[in-house]
Each structure stands twice: as C-alpha cells, then as structure tokens.
Amino acid sequence: MFAGLAERGMTDLEIIEKANAALAEEFELDPGRMRPEALFREDLDLDSLDAVDMVVVLEKSFGIRIGKDPAIAAIRSLGDLHRYILSKKSEMRHEG
Amino acid sequence: MGAESIAVIGAGMSGVAAALVLARRGRRVVLVEKKERIGATLRGFTRGGVYFDTGLHYVGGLHGEGPLTRYFRLLGLDRLPLEMFNEDCFDLLRFPGLGLEVPLPVGREATVRVLSSIFPGDAAFIRKYFTRISEIFNSSPLLSFRTDASELLTDMQNTVSLADYLAGGTADPVLRTVLSIHSLLYGVSPEETPLHQHARIAASYLEGVGSVRGGGRALVAELEKALSLSGVKILCGKAAEKLRVSPGRGINAVLLEDGTEIPVEGALFTGHPHLLPPLLPQGSVKPAFRKRLLSLEDTCSAYALFCKCAPTPSFLRGGNLFICPDADTASAFRPDCDPRRGPFYLSGGRDGQADLRGLVIVAPGSARECAPYGASAPGRRPAAYARLKEERLRDIRQKCLAHCPELSGMSVLDGATPLTFRDYLDAPGCGLYGTKHSLHQFNPLPLTGIANLWMAGQSVIAPGILGAIVSAIAACVFILGREAVQEELAACA
Numbered sequence: 001m002f003a004g005l006a007e008r009g010m011t012d013l014e015i016i017e018k019a020n021a022a023l024a025e026e027f028e029l030d031p032g033r034m035r036p037e038a039l040f041r042e043d044l045d046l047d048s049l050d051a052v053d054m055v056v057v058l059e060k061s062f063g064i065r066i067g068k069d070p071a072i073a074a075i076r077s078l079g080d081l082h083r084y085i086l087s088k089k090s091e092m093r094h095e096g
Numbered sequence: 097m098g099a100e101s102i103a104v105i106g107a108g109m110s111g112v113a114a115a116l117v118l119a120r121r122g123r124r125v126v127l128v129e130k131k132e133r134i135g136a137t138l139r140g141f142t143r144g145g146v147y148f149d150t151g152l153h154y155v156g157g158l159h160g161e162g163p164l165t166r167y168f169r170l171l172g173l174d175r176l177p178l179e180m181f182n183e184d185c186f187d188l189l190r191f192p193g194l195g196l197e198v199p200l201p202v203g204r205e206a207t208v209r210v211l212s213s214i215f216p217g218d219a220a221f222i223r224k225y226f227t228r229i230s231e232i233f234n235s236s237p238l239l240s241f242r243t244d245a246s247e248l249l250t251d252m253q254n255t256v257s258l259a260d261y262l263a264g265g266t267a268d269p270v271l272r273t274v275l276s277i278h279s280l281l282y283g284v285s286p287e288e289t290p291l292h293q294h295a296r297i298a299a300s301y302l303e304g305v306g307s308v309r310g311g312g313r314a315l316v317a318e319l320e321k322a323l324s325l326s327g328v329k330i331l332c333g334k335a336a337e338k339l340r341v342s343p344g345r346g347i348n349a350v351l352l353e354d355g356t357e358i359p360v361e362g363a364l365f366t367g368h369p370h371l372l373p374p375l376l377p378q379g380s381v382k383p384a385f386r387k388r389l390l391s392l393e394d395t396c397s398a399y400a401l402f403c404k405c406a407p408t409p410s411f412l413r414g415g416n417l418f419i420c421p422d423a424d425t426a427s428a429f430r431p432d433c434d435p436r437r438g439p440f441y442l443s444g445g446r447d448g449q450a451d452l453r454g455l456v457i458v459a460p461g462s463a464r465e466c467a468p469y470g471a472s473a474p475g476r477r478p479a480a481y482a483r484l485k486e487e488r489l490r491d492i493r494q495k496c497l498a499h500c501p502e503l504s505g506m507s508v509l510d511g512a513t514p515l516t517f518r519d520y521l522d523a524p525g526c527g528l529y530g531t532k533h534s535l536h537q538f539n540p541l542p543l544t545g546i547a548n549l550w551m552a553g554q555s556v557i558a559p560g561i562l563g564a565i566v567s568a569i570a571a572c573v574f575i576l577g578r579e580a581v582q583e584e585l586a587a588c589a
Contacts, residue, residue, distance in 0.1 A: 026384035049545065052538045053384035056391070067536055068255055068290075 015062075015089060016082050022061040023054065023078075036079030044078070051075070064088055101126065102575065103350045103358060105336045105375075106366035107134035109151070109561055110553045112319050114364055114568035116171050117584060119326040121576050126358055127328050128350060130335035130522070134323070135316035137521055138561075143509040146454040148402045150520070152312035153443040153456070154181060154416060155561050159304030161589075163239050167565045170588040172322040177309035182414040186305040189274055189418045192499040198274050204230060204302045211274065221265040225275055226302070232292050233299035238557075238566045241585045244578070257535055258294045259286040259426065269423045276425050277418055280441055280458075282559050283395030283527060285429035288534040296558055311444075311453055331358075339363055339549070341380040346548040362548035364571055369531055369540050369555050370524045381545040392537055394527025395559065396429050397514035398461045399488050401496075404509055405455040409502035412455065417442040419499045428460035435459040436491045442500070455506060459492045463526035466515045474519050485513050530554035542571040550574055 010018070024031050029044055040046040046054070051073075055066045066072070066088070075081050100123055104115045107129035115127045133139065137151035157164035158178055168176055184206075185199035201210055204226050212219035234240055258279065262272040276286040278298040286294070308315045323330060334356065340349040350358045365372050369389045376386070411417055419440040428439060441458040469481040489511040497503055514526040523530065530553060533539055540551045552571040554564050573581045 026387070027382050049541065049543055050382070050384070052541075053382065053388050056388045056538060057384050060391075065536065068538075070255070 010089075012086055012089075015085060018061060019058065019082065019085055020078075022057050026053070026057045034078060036077065036082060038078045039076055040078070040081075041076075054081075058085060062088075100124070100361045101359070103128055103336075103347075103360045103363045104366065105350070105363060106553065107131075107330070107332065108137060108366060108553070109135070109564035110568045111364070111366040112323065113167075113171055113565045114366065114552055114571055115328045116319075116322055116326055117569065117572045117581075118364075118575065119328045120584070121572075121580050123576075125326075125328045126350075126360070127323070127330045128334065128336050128352065128358075129330070129332045130353075132333045134330065134332060135312075135319060138312040139316045140312045143402060143454070144404065146402075146404050146509060147311060147313065148454040148456055148510075149311045149444060150456075152307060152315060152561060154186070154305060154307045156301035156303060156305045157562060158306050162304040163241075163300065164562050164565075165304065166241065166585070166588050167562070167569070170569075170584060171319070171565070172325070173315075173318045176315065176318050178306055179309045179414075180304070180306035185411075186301075186415045187277070187418060188411050188415060189277060189420060190499065191270060191273075191420050191423065193421060194270065194423075196270065200274075202303065202305050207302065211271070215266075215268060215271045215274075218266045218268060218271055222271075222275075225262075225265060228291075229295035229299040230302065232295035236296050238569055239296060239300070241589070255535070256291045257287055258289045258291050261291045262286065273420060273423045273425050277420070277439070279425060280396075280418070280428070280439065282533070282563075283429075283529040284532045284534055285396075285426045287426050288429075288532065288536060290533070290535050293533045293558070297560060297563070300562055331356075336375060338377070339375045339380075341377050341546060346546045362550070362575065364550045364552060364575065366551070366553040366568070368523050368525075368553070369551070371522070372551070376546075385545050388538065389540065392531040392539065392555065393534070394463070394523060394525030395529040395532050396433075396460060397463045397517055397526035398512075398528055399435050399459045399492055399514070400512040400516075401457040401459075401489055401493060401508050402510040402512070403455040403457065403503075403506040405503060405506040407505070408455075409500075411502070412442065412444065417500065419496065421495070421499060431462050431464045433460045433462050435461050435488050436495055438495065440492070440496055440499075442496070454509065455503075457492065457496055459488075461488070461514045461526075463514045463518070466513055466526070469515060470518075472515075474516070477515070481513075481515070485511060488513065529559035533558065542567070542574050 020034050023029060038044055059066050075084055102118055102123050102125055104111045104125055104127045107127050115125045119125045140149045155164055183202045186202055187200040189198040198214055201207055208223050208226050211222045237244055258276055262275055279286050279289060282297050334352040334354055336350050337353045338351040339347050342348050347363045350360055369392050373386045373389050419438055421438045444453050444456050469477055518526040531539055540556050542550050544551060550571045552567040556567040557570055558566055
C-alpha cells in the first residue's frame, strides 16, 4: 500500500497540482490564492484545527500514511506543505 | 435574557457530566437525549430478575484523592456507595494452554513485585514499564487536574505504539499480553494504540480499583439526583435532528425530530462522531472536517453472554477474570477475529443480598461478520443472523466452560452481538468505546470548526467512565474558560 505514489510515477508538478486540487475542494479555498508562499493562517484562513483535517485529506488523496508526524507542526506555508509531501514520495521510493 | 444557554446533546456519562458543570457555573443547560432515559448504557438491564451491567464493570482511581474520586465529587456524587475490588487480585489472567495464572494486585509496587516473581528475567523492564505509564498518567493535564488549553490540544507526541514499546522491552509474548491486557478496556489493538493513550487508561487501574455498589444503575440514580438539583432541563425521547447555524452567530438553535425548536447560544455534542455531520447544515463546516468525522473507525466490537451463576466463583467476588487461550492479544482486534479464540473477559456475578448481579462474558467480535444483517432492526433480524448469534454464543460458552470449570452451574439468560451493541450503544460502527484512539487516525477535539459548537464523549480524549468525564471537563475548559474550570477542580480537591 505504501507503493502508491511510486507506482503511479507522478512528477513533482503533478503531485503539487493534485495536493492543491484536494485542498481547494476540501477546504473551499480560492485556487487563485494558492501560491507556494501563501501562509495557511494569514493567507488561507486555516488554523491548527484544520491541520488535522489536512493530514487526513492528503493521506486519502495520495494513499499514504502520515499519521501523527511531529514534522506537520512546522508547516506554515503551502510551499512547506508541498516540500513535505514530496519528501514523503522520496521516502517511499527509498523503502520500495 | 438570562445566562447564555447551551444544549448538551447526548445524556451519557459525558453529556451529564458537562451539563452538571455548566449548570453550576450559571449556564442555562438543556440536555437532549434520544433514548427514553438518561444514561442508557450505564443503566444496564435486567433479565429473569438478574441485573446486568453494560456500561460500568470496574474502574480505577477511586482511592482517596484518585482522579475518579475527585471527578465524582465535582459532579456532586459524594455519597456514591463504592465497592472496592480485592487488593491482592482485582484481575486474574488465566492462560489455559500454559497452565499459568497471573494475578494483578492493586498498587504499582505490588504489581511490579508480583509480576517480577512470575517473570523474573524481565523484572527490570516490568519496573520500567510501570514507572513510564505512571509518569505519562501523572503528566496528563486533566488526570493531574491542570487545565492548560494548549496542552489539551497537543497530541503529536503519540508516535510509539504499545506493541512496539513492549517488544523493545521484553521477548516474552506472555508478559507482553499481561502488560497489554487492559487494551480490552478501551478496544484498540496494542499495535495501533499510542503508548501515551494506553498509559492514560491502564495506569488509572493501578490504584483505587473497584466499582459502584449496585452497579451502573446506582451511578445513574445518583446522576439523576444531581441533575434534579442542578436546574438542567432534560428532554429525553427526542432526537436532535438539526443544528441551525447562522453565519455570524454559529449555532443558534437545536431542532428536535418532533419539530420542537430550542433557541440556544451554543451546543456540546457528546454522541458518536459519525452522528454529528448529519446534524450540520451544508456549508457550515469545511468538507474536510465533515469527511474526517465520518471516516473515523470504531473501537472493537464484541459478543457477550449474560449469565446467571450460582454460586459465584470466588475469583469473581471483587475481581474479574481474563481467559487468554492465545497469547496474541492483538488478534482480538482484527476484522477477521475469531470470537472462539478469546481473550474472554468475565465480570460481575456478585450475588450479595439485594444485589443479584449477573455474570457478563465478553468475547471479541467483528462488525464485519454481522454486516450482512446490518439493515435489520432489533427484534426483526433475519433467521440467518439468529443462527450466527446462536452458534457464536454457544461456542463462546463452551470455550469458557472448558477453560473455567468453576462456571459449570451457569445458565445463559441473554446474549449480544456486534449489532446488538450498535443499536444499544448508538454506535454506527458497532464499537464498544466510540472511535479508536489510534496512531492512525485523528479523533475529534473539544473544538470544532464552529466557534460555539464543542464535542465531548468517549471519542474525544479518552474512553471509559473516566475518559468520558475528562472529555466533558476538557470541553468545559473551552466553553467556560480555564479559570472557571480550575476553580471547580480546586473545589473538589
């Protein structure tokens, strides 16, 4: 089940686009505001409670397991989130 | 306009606890319950003149300054009659295949001593384990009566499973089973349970182990008295059907199924998390929040036998028996679990004067096995379901008799399946303790996406009587403010 991303062979750009699309839908965000430098709290009106839902959205979208990863707490911007998700991809390739 | 009014939805342990605290702080509280009376799970039931507990079997923390003693005091239950379990053995673990019996005594030092004598090669780890779970328990905010809101919301340190922690400390599978047997009291596999979560529950059973004299119905009777003095308005027999939400004010009314509309200035939902999203109008919370609540998985389910047992075997007087034919506790929590493999939990059977209480035998059960009959209602199940139930209950009875000949005089008065629990507990996934507090899912917090909508109950923070009360107190921290709750906690010290 952890091979999901690697098997699909998505490019980094495709992964970022997929993450953005899922977040836009699940948090009713304006896609025009979803730039990498956008801060969750200040620019996208998402708070620490939303962070939990975000983890679940990403787990479901990518078929991966993030769980209670302390690294989530350090994510401030959409770009941080993209880097985090891409780091999960390389970890999975390493394991696979 | 008087004090702000709050609807508490669900009159189980958590809802009643919250209603009592809110009312004492001057809030006008309306307690809404879909069942006919409050405390449906705690209340138990009677068959053939024998009373059976369903929500309360035994608890810890009932000693002088124990957390449950203090919380009962906080709820005005000072006169609750208690019965303490045997100091030298409140839980007996029987491993029939090994010819081994392990008694768990009350008290951390006594427990370490007894287990070290049975597992001498692991004495150092046994001490380390009990020290660790006690540390976690004592540093948990609401178990040590601290109310720092930020502490209540941080749960990120929970990254080690109980199973991994135990595997790192001992190679003995029997000792690992002994140390994780209380996972049956919260219904999540040791493989999925964060060590921290296990500690908050298991360490509560290190001191002050016992129950309420007269069982769960005696506790409900005291809660009813406390409610009648509190000014809380109780509406039973009517389900909340919708919460009305306005953009600026959040929740402003609760609509009941009979069309009654109750204007409120906030609501605390204490039911199963799957039951909240249908109450919320579209667009009132983000889709991600709604989906997360609906995707939460339940704790384990069970089959249960309700038996009359005369005379009561000595080990069930002031204690429980766990029969573990198989040392692998984790198998009991898998979706393909076999109820015949156990472990079996046996409780009750006390036959004191005016307190004829039946023996309850609980065996692991999977919701999946009963799923084909899920559309049927109690009393109108298909014949195939009746056969499955009969077969399962017969097998469980036979296994228990084989492993526990002391029960030869028992007669089975009734039985339950995962579907029975689904309908009786109002738990859509058949779970005995709400949704799983697991490494792999995020349970609700007291706060929701709506500023004046809060959550409590077994799925928030922790399950069981103590967990349900703690979750109610946590919600009150956000509703009333930290100082108010701190005052209440200080007053019951």
